[in-house]
Amino acid sequence: MAMLDIKNLTLEISEGDTTIKALDKVSLSVNSGEIRALVGESGSGKSLIVSAICGALPAKWKLTADRMSWNGENLLSMSTQQRREVMRRDIAVVFQNPQTSLDPSVTLGEQLEESIPEEFVKGQWFWQRAKHRKKIAISTMHKVGIKDHNTYLKSYPHQVPSDIGQKFMMAIALVAQPKLLIADDPTRGMEPTTKTQILKLLTRLNQTRALSVLFVSHDLLAIASMSHTMTVLYAGQTVESGKMKHIKKRPLHPYTKALLDSAPSFRKDLPPKSSLPTLKGSIPTLQHLPIGCRLGPRCPRAQRECVVTPSSRRIHDHIYSCHYPLHREVK
Amino acid sequence: MIQVLLRYVVLFTITLVVLCAMSFSLAYLFPGDVLENLTGISPQNEFQRAAIARQLGLEQNYFVQFYYYLERLLAGDWGYSSASGLPLLEEVSVALPATIELSTYAMFMAIVVGIPLGYYAGVKCYSTTDYTLNSLSITTYSFPVFWFALVLILVFSLQLDVAPISGRLSLLFDVESVTGFIMIDILLADNIDHGLAIRDALSHLFLPTVAIGAITTAAMVRITRRSVIDVMQRPYIAAARSRGLSSWQIFFRHVIRNALLPILPLMAIQITTLITNAMIVETLFSWPGIGNWLLQAIYQQDYPALRVGMLAVSALVVTLTIIVDLFNRLIDPSRDRFERGTI
Numbered sequence: 001m002a003m004l005d006i007k008n009l010t011l012e013i014s015e016g017d018t019t020i021k022a023l024d025k026v027s028l029s030v031n032s033g034e035i036r037a038l039v040g041e042s043g044s045g046k047s048l049i050v051s052a053i054c055g056a057l058p059a060k061w062k063l064t065a066d067r068m069s070w071n072g073e074n075l076l077s078m079s080t081q082q083r084r085e086v087m088r089r090d091i092a093v094v095f096q097n098p099q100t101s102l103d104p105s106v107t108l109g110e111q112l113e114e115s116i117p118e119e120f121v122k123g124q125w126f127w128q129r130a131k132h133r134k135k136i137a138i139s140t141m142h143k144v145g146i147k148d149h150n151t152y153l154k155s156y157p158h159q160v161p162s163d164i165g166q167k168f169m170m171a172i173a174l175v176a177q178p179k180l181l182i183a184d185d186p187t188r189g190m191e192p193t194t195k196t197q198i199l200k201l202l203t204r205l206n207q208t209r210a211l212s213v214l215f216v217s218h219d220l221l222a223i224a225s226m227s228h229t230m231t232v233l234y235a236g237q238t239v240e241s242g243k244m245k246h247i248k249k250r251p252l253h254p255y256t257k258a259l260l261d262s263a264p265s266f267r268k269d270l271p272p273k274s275s276l277p278t279l280k281g282s283i284p285t286l287q288h289l290p291i292g293c294r295l296g297p298r299c300p301r302a303q304r305e306c307v308v309t310p311s312s313r314r315i316h317d318h319i320y321s322c323h324y325p326l327h328r329e330v331k
Numbered sequence: 332m333i334q335v336l337l338r339y340v341v342l343f344t345i346t347l348v349v350l351c352a353m354s355f356s357l358a359y360l361f362p363g364d365v366l367e368n369l370t371g372i373s374p375q376n377e378f379q380r381a382a383i384a385r386q387l388g389l390e391q392n393y394f395v396q397f398y399y400y401l402e403r404l405l406a407g408d409w410g411y412s413s414a415s416g417l418p419l420l421e422e423v424s425v426a427l428p429a430t431i432e433l434s435t436y437a438m439f440m441a442i443v444v445g446i447p448l449g450y451y452a453g454v455k456c457y458s459t460t461d462y463t464l465n466s467l468s469i470t471t472y473s474f475p476v477f478w479f480a481l482v483l484i485l486v487f488s489l490q491l492d493v494a495p496i497s498g499r500l501s502l503l504f505d506v507e508s509v510t511g512f513i514m515i516d517i518l519l520a521d522n523i524d525h526g527l528a529i530r531d532a533l534s535h536l537f538l539p540t541v542a543i544g545a546i547t548t549a550a551m552v553r554i555t556r557r558s559v560i561d562v563m564q565r566p567y568i569a570a571a572r573s574r575g576l577s578s579w580q581i582f583f584r585h586v587i588r589n590a591l592l593p594i595l596p597l598m599a600i601q602i603t604t605l606i607t608n609a610m611i612v613e614t615l616f617s618w619p620g621i622g623n624w625l626l627q628a629i630y631q632q633d634y635p636a637l638r639v640g641m642l643a644v645s646a647l648v649v650t651l652t653i654i655v656d657l658f659n660r661l662i663d664p665s666r667d668r669f670e671r672g673t674i
C-alpha cells in the first residue's frame with residue numbers, strides 16, 4: 001500500500017475575483033521504500049504540491065482532494081496536533097530555497113538541534129542531554145558531508161555558502177529519521193561532486209534504512225539513475241506516472257516524450273551536431289491556461305477532442321492522461 | 332566590532348559638531364545683539380563690551396569664533412539666561428532630567444504594554460481580538476496629545492479627583508535637586524518620609540505619563556503587530572512548522588527575535604515623537620521640564636536660552652537615536668552582510 005497517497009488534488013488560488021486552478025486533479029503516491037521522482041518544467045506546480053503535503057499553503061487558498069492520506073490516515077481532516085505529529089516524526093521536507101527556509105537570526109547549530117526529536121536524546125540532566133544533542137547534530141552533519149562542523153554550528157545562515165545551506169537543510173530533515181523525505185530540488189546549483197555526494201547519500205539511506213524519497217528535480221539524468229518511479233507534471237496537471245524503466249523505454253504521453261527527447265543523454269541514436277527536438281512555445285502562465293488538456297496548443301498530436309480534459313487511463317501501473325497516447329495511431 | 336564602534340563615534344561627533352554650528356549660527360540669525368545672544372550678558376559700557384568681544388573672538392572670522400564657541404561649550408560655559416541671569420548650564424541640567432524622566436516612564440509604558448499587545452495581535456492576526464486591538468490603537472494614535480492630556484485632566488483631576496493637576500511633587504516635601512530625577516532625588520533626600528513622598532510623586536507622574544505614553548503605546552502595538560505578521564509569513568516559519576515544531580516553540584524560537592529586529596529602528600523614531608509630545612504635555616501639567624522652560628524662554632525672548640535649549644534637546648535626540656541604532660546593530664547578526672556588500 002502507498003504510504004503517501006494523493007488523488008485528484010486541486011488547488012484554487014484566488015486573486016481578486018478570478019480563481020485559478022494552480023493544481024488540477026493531481027494524483028501522486030509514494031510507496032514504502034521507493035524513490036519517486038516528480039518532474040516538470042519550471043512553474044508546473046511542483047513546489048505547490050510539496051507545500052500542500054506539508055500544510056504550508058496560505059489558509060485562503062482552497063485545497064481539495066478526493067484522497068490525501070498518510071499511512072491510511074486522512075491528512076486533510078486530521079487535527080492540527082496529529083498533523084504536526086506526522087510532520088515531526090514521519091515526513092521531512094527540504095524546501096526549494098534553503099537560504100529563506102532558515103531563520104536568519106538563529107545559528108545553524110541551534111536550528112539543527114531543535115529538530116532532533118526529544119525521544120532520541122539520552123541523558124537525565126539537561127547538560128547531558130545538551131551534550132548528546134550536540135553529538136547527534138555533529139554526526140548528522142558529517143553524514144550529509146559537512147566536515148568543518150565547529151565553524152558551521154556557530155554560523156548564521158547568511159554567513160555560509162549556499163551549498164552548505166542546502167546540506168544543512170538536508171541534515172535538518174534527516175536528523176529526525178523520517179520515513180519519507182520530500183526533497184524539492186535539493187541539488188540545485190551544486191557542483192557535480194557535491195551533487196553526487198548528496199544523491200549517493202539518498203540512495204544509500206533508501207537502501208539501508210528503507211527511506212522513501214519524493215525527489216523533485218530538473219536533473220533528468222540524476223532522476224533516471226536513482227528513482228524507481230516517476231510522475232510527470234505539466235502546468236498543474238499530472239500527465240503521466242509509472243515505473244521509471246517503463247516510462248524511459250516507452251513514454252505514452254506526448255509531453256513525456258518531448259521531455260525525454262530534449263535530454264541528450266537519453267538519446268543513443270543521436271547524430272552529431274543535430275538540433276534537439278523540443279515542443280514549440282513555452283509553458284503557459286497560470287493566467288492564460290488553455291481549456292481541456294493544458295498541453296493542447298503545443299501538442300503535435302492534438303485533435304479536436306483535446307478541448308475536453310482527458311481522464312486518466314491506466315495500463316497495469318502505468319497511468320497517463322491523454323486522448324491520443326503514443327501507442328495509439330492517430331487517424 | 333571596533334570598526335563598527337569607531338564608525339558610530341565618528342558619525343556621532345560629526346552630527347554634534349553640525350548641531351553646534353547651527354546653534355552658533357542662531358546667535359547671528361536671532362534679532363538683537365550677537366554678543367548678547369552668545370553670552371546673555373548685556374555689557375554696561377563700551378569698555379566691558381570690548382573686553383567680552385575679545386574674549387569671544389568676535390573681531391575674527393566666523394571659524395575662529397565657532398572654535399571659541401565650541402571651546403566654551405565643552406568647558407561648560409554656556410552663557411547666562413537674559414531673563415533670570417542664572418547660568419544656562421545649571422538651568423538646563425535641572426529642566427532636561429525632568430523631561431527625560433517623564434519620557435522614560437512613558438517609553439517604559441509603551442514598551443511594557445505596547446509590545447506584548449502587538450505580539451498578541453500579530454499572532455492572532457485577523458481575529459476579532461486583533462481587530463479590536465488594532466482599531467483601539469488607531470483611535471488612540473490619532474488623538475492630538477494636547478487634547479488627550481486635557482481630557483485626562485478633566486476626567487481624573489477635576490471630576491474624579493484622583494490625581495493632582497500640576498507639578499512634580501507636593502510642596503510639603505522638601506527635596507533638593509541632586510540628579511534632577513525626582514524618584515532618585517527622593518531616595519537621596521534624608522529628612523522626609525520616603526514612602527509618602529514616592530506615592531505623591533507617582534500620583535503627579537501618572538497623568539502626564541499616560542498622556543504621553545498612550546500615543547506611543549498605540550504606535551508600538553501597530554509596529555509590532557505588522558512586524559509579527561510579516562515574520563509569520565516568512566518561508567522559514569513554514570519550514571519550522573513543517574518540521575513539526577509547536578506554535579509555542581515557533582513563537583519563542585523564531586518569531587520573537589525576528590519580529591523585534593525591525594521594530595528597534597522604528598522605536599528610535601518614536602523616541603523623537605515622544606520627546607516632542609513630552610514637551611507639549613509639560614506645559615499643561617506645569618511640569619518643570621525642558622519644554623516648559625523653552626516656552627518660557629520664547630515668551631520672554633530669552634535668545635541665549637533658546638539657543639542652548641535647542642542644542643540640548645537635539646543633542647539628546649541624536650544621542651538616543653544613535654544608541655538605539657548601535658544596539659540594534661550589535662544584536663542583529665545579519666546586518667554584517669550589508670556592510671560587507673557596500674562599497
Ligand SMILES: Nc1ncnc2c1ncn2[C@@H]1O[C@H](COP(=O)(O)OP(=O)(O)OP(=O)(O)O)[C@@H](O)[C@H]1O
Nearest residue numbers: 013022040041042043044045046047048049096286
Ligand atoms: N504565492 C503564490 N501566489 C501566486 N501564485 C503562485 C504562488 N506561488 C506559486 N505560484 C504559481 O504557481 C505555479 C507553480 O509554482 P511552483 O513554485 O510550484 O513551480 P515549480 O514547479 O516548483 O517550479 P520550479 O521548478 O521553478 O521550482 C507558478 O506558475 C507560480 O506562478
Ligand code: SF4
Nearest residue numbers: 293296299306322323
Ligand atoms: S490530450 Fe490531446 S493535446 Fe493533450 S497531450 Fe494528448 S493528444 Fe496532446
Ligand SMILES: [Mg+2]
Nearest residue numbers: 046047096184
Ligand atoms: Mg519549485
